[in-house]
Amino acid sequence: MTASARALELTAIAAEAAAEKLAEDIVALDVSETLVITDVFLLCSAANDRQVKAIVDGIEEALDKIDVDPVRREGERDGRWVLLDYIDLVVHVQHDEE
Secondary structure, three states: OOOOHHHHHHHHHHHHHHHHOOOEEEEEEEOOOOOOOOOEEEEEEEOOHHHHHHHHHHHHHHHHOOOOOOOEEEOOOOOOEEEEEOOOEEEEEEEOOO
């Protein structure tokens, strides 16, 4: 089984938004055959805490435009690693040092 069309659509939108906010090392992993909790992990990094927040905000704004909101977000307070859970897609934005 491969990632659903919906997961791939969300991944493309999120990856583009991350790139627009100058995210580094953007990688999408199809984990649908390994995990039952999601189809895709999207990983990216940033050089500093402010950039992590900007990337997270950009991804949320882009997905909000198509009425998709995260069901869970973690790690925002520290700004070193933020997880956005969209069920079919889980986004990890990390500080380079993490």
